[in-house]
Amino acid sequence: MKLTVEALNPELCMGCGICKGVCMKSAIIYERNDIGQFLPKVNKEDCNQCGSCYAVCPGKGIEDSAIFNSMGQKIPEDEILGKIRSCFNAKITDENLRKKCTSGGMVTDLIRFLLNEGFYDVAFCVEDDNFEDQVNTKPQYKDSDFTKSAQSRYIAIAHTQMINYILKNREKKVIIVGTGCVIAGIRRVIERYKLKHNNYLILGLFCSMSLNYNSYDYLKLFSKEKLIQCKFRSKENGIYKYGNMKLVYRNGDSRYLHFIQKGYLKEYMLQERCLYCTDLMAIFADIAFGDNNTASADGDSTSVVVRTEAGENILKLFPKERYQIEKIQPEKLCRKGTLKDRRKHKKYAEIYASEKKVDLYPDRQSLITKQEEYEKIKQELDEKIKKICWGSNKKNLRKLYILLKIKMMRLQIFKRDLLNPIEGIKND
Ligand SMILES: Cc1cc2nc3c(=O)[nH]c(=O)nc-3n(C[C@H](O)[C@H](O)[C@H](O)COP(=O)(O)OP(=O)(O)OC[C@H]3O[C@@H](n4cnc5c(N)ncnc54)[C@H](O)[C@@H]3O)c2cc1C
Ligand code: SF4
Ligand code: SF4
Ligand code: SF4
Numbered sequence: 001m002k003l004t005v006e007a008l009n010p011e012l013c014m015g016c017g018i019c020k021g022v023c024m025k026s027a028i029i030y031e032r033n034d035i036g037q038f039l040p041k042v043n044k045e046d047c048n049q050c051g052s053c054y055a056v057c058p059g060k061g062i063e064d065s066a067i068f069n070s071m072g073q074k075i076p077e078d079e080i081l082g083k084i085r086s087c088f089n090a091k092i093t094d095e096n097l098r099k100k101c102t103s104g105g106m107v108t109d110l111i112r113f114l115l116n117e118g119f120y121d122v123a124f125c126v127e128d129d130n131f132e133d134q135v136n137t138k139p140q141y142k143d144s145d146f147t148k149s150a151q152s153r154y155i156a157i158a159h160t161q162m163i164n165y166i167l168k169n170r171e172k173k174v175i176i177v178g179t180g181c182v183i184a185g186i187r188r189v190i191e192r193y194k195l196k197h198n199n200y201l202i203l204g205l206f207c208s209m210s211l212n213y214n215s216y217d218y219l220k221l222f223s224k225e226k227l228i229q230c231k232f233r234s235k236e237n238g239i240y241k242y243g244n245m246k247l248v249y250r251n252g253d254s255r256y257l258h259f260i261q262k263g264y265l266k267e268y269m270l271q272e273r274c275l276y277c278t279d280l281m282a283i284f285a286d287i288a289f290g291d292n293n294t295a296s297a298d299g300d301s302t303s304v305v306v307r308t309e310a311g312e313n314i315l316k317l318f319p320k321e322r323y324q325i326e327k328i329q330p331e332k333l334c335r336k337g338t339l340k341d342r343r344k345h346k347k348y349a350e351i352y353a354s355e356k357k358v359d360l361y362p363d364r365q366s367l368i369t370k371q372e373e374y375e376k377i378k379q380e381l382d383e384k385i386k387k388i389c390w391g392s393n394k395k396n397l398r399k400l401y402i403l404l405k406i407k408m409m410r411l412q413i414f415k416r417d418l419l420n421p422i423e424g425i426k427n428d
Contacts, residue, residue, distance in 0.1 A: 003051045005040045005059075009356060011272040012059040013039055014210065015156040017136060018185040019053035021163025022193075028053065030134055030158070035392040036214030036269065038134040038158070055192060058185035059273060064363040067184055067284055070191045071308060079364060080342045082283030083307050087333060089292045089326040091301040101150040102233045102243075103291045104302030107203055108150040110287075110318055111175055115142045119317065120201065123175035124162035125149035129229050131216045134158050137177070139165065154232050154262065155211045156271055157182075163189060166200070173199050179207035180279030187284050201314055204282020206290025206303075208266075208338070209274040214392050215265050221401045222257070225249035232262060241299035242291065260411070264404050268391025275384060276349040276360055280334065280342045286311035294332045301326075303333055343367065348381045 002008075005019040005028070015038040020028040027046035030038040040053070054060070064075045068083075076083040091104035097112075098105040111123045124137040127149050136158045140149055159182055166174055166189070176186060183204050190197060220227050227247055234246035237256050245257040282288035286308045292301040306312050347367050349360040351374065368374050391400050 001051065002054050002060075003049045004042045004047060005053045005057050006042050007054065008057060008059050009358065010037065010039055012276075012358070012360075013037065014059060014181050014271050014273045015039070015134065015158060016058060016182045016185055017134070017158025017160035018163055018182070018189065019057055020158075021160040022052045022056055022167065022189060023047075024050075024052075032134075032213060034394050035389070036212030036217070036394070037271065038156070038213065052192070056185055056188040058181045058188070061358065061360040061362060062184050062279075064361070066191075067187050070187055071197075071284065073308070075363065076283070079283070079361075080278055080280060080339055081330060081333070082281055082288075082305075084330045085306045085308070085312055087303065087305045087328055087330055089294060089296060089301050089328055090304050090323045092323045093321065097147065097150070098300065099235055100147045102152040102302075103289075104300060104323075105150070106302040106304055106323065107177065107205070107289050108146050109322060110203070110314075111140065111177075112146045113318055113322065114175060114201070114314070115140065115144070117317075118142070119314075120173040120175050122165070122172060123177070124159065124165070125177050126153050126157055129153070131220065131227050131230075134213070136161050151231055152205065152233060153230075154209070154265075155213065155215065157210075159186070166195060167193060170195060171199070173201075175201045175203060177203045177205065178282075179205050179210065180282045180284065181207075181273070181277060183282060183284045184279070198310070201310065202284070202286045204285025204288040204307075206281050206288060206334075207277075208280055208341075209270050211265055211269045212271055212392055214394055214397060215269040217394065218265070218269065218397050218401060219245075219247060221397065222247060222255060223249060223253070225251050225253055233259075235300070241297070243299060258408075260408075261404070264407070267387060268400060270388050272385060272388060275381065276345060276352055278342045278345050278349070278361070280338065281305060283307070287315065290334075293334055293338070294328050296326055303328070305330075305333065344377070347373075347377045351378050351381055 019040050025046045025048055027043045028040045031041050032038050068075050073083055090106050092098050092109040101108050114120045115123055123140045125140050127138040183202055228250050229248035231246040233243035235243045237244045240259050242259055244259050245261055246254055248254045288305040290303045292303045350368050353359045390396055
């Protein structure tokens, strides 16, 4: 039996911070490696081999049946779409707050309402940017400044403080925000420590990837000034539908980068674990939130998927005048290509399993039937990994910066159409 998270292959770790949160011996610290991952390191002298860190780790694999059982649900027919009780697009009516949020502001305003009205004691969100160390979620209370926590951070976020808190304050009512992988780990923690399900509202964020921390070092290369904030989806520039990246510096300067830069980061600085992940739509959440990618996509509304009865009851409390909604059919929630891409990730996971003998989805059937298909997918996976290994390596960051500058210039000269929304961005 594997007892500590050090037994986990490093490429499967997404730095979620859950193992450190459950370790009652404080035997785990994180050390940043050359490819921008914060990996757990166990101090053997303090560790009593209790096995908790490994038991709750979402990196090692996802057992759908155990997690859905713990939620009182059956395994859904479609493991990508998950269980859907209802779904709709929505935008909050508070325009000032919405401008500061990623899409329709539903996550932030729902949290603000539930805390201010006393339904929950605390919510754990990402409060600020930290370009020197691992970013942790922090507690938000009634009357917190929610404009600071709004916005998605497309980087591996740790949830250590939140796990510490729920284990030490079992009676508190807590809102947890996280991506799919993190939620799988949180569900395991709730189960293993026999916490009361009703005390937690789990808000999931759709997620196609998160970046390693070398991406922050890469963004620092855009100026000699000290970087203090990165808004991955600033709406201030108003030109590109999904917002452009805004970098803010200590001297008050700021610059916008076209959203395509995020696409580049995704190619070169993705966490490898994300290549094996099928959980685009936070299937273990009470309510899941993502960009509205349906026909009415406007970059300013959120798709909301209600997955549990608890989630349904919470939305009944949220006053109808606080948000406008548009009903949608579940099959319209995400583009066909995106779904196909996730199913491909299942195939990547199968290839990983066959090579490393680690079954990441033990409850699911194989999708690869033919040897030729296996070879083709393996080649594609190897190429992707090669690219991220090269891009993620700290010593290549400058080369990557120059390479991507050249790519950007080429797009501006030869493929302007692709960049139409970039018109007016002066600083890219
Ligand atoms: C890593 C990542 C990848 C994503 N990928 C996709 C995608 O591929 N497709 C898609 O449709 N949507 C994706 N999303 C979700 C999308 O970016 C928005 O979060 C969602 O549409 C909700 O918008 P909102 O305006 O309601 O959220 P907001 O009101 O802006 O609130 C966002 C909340 O999430 C918290 N938060 C931000 N980053 C993190 C994080 N990394 N971990 C935990 N909490 C966080 C914030 O503190 C805030 O409370 C992703 C989000 C993240 C964090
Ligand atoms: S619990 Fe999270 S941080 Fe710890 S080893 Fe597993 S994936 Fe990595
Ligand atoms: S096995 Fe137990 S004591 Fe050892 S690092 Fe893991 S959680 Fe901590
Ligand atoms: S793609 Fe999957 S593994 Fe990667 S951060 Fe998102 S939910 Fe986690």
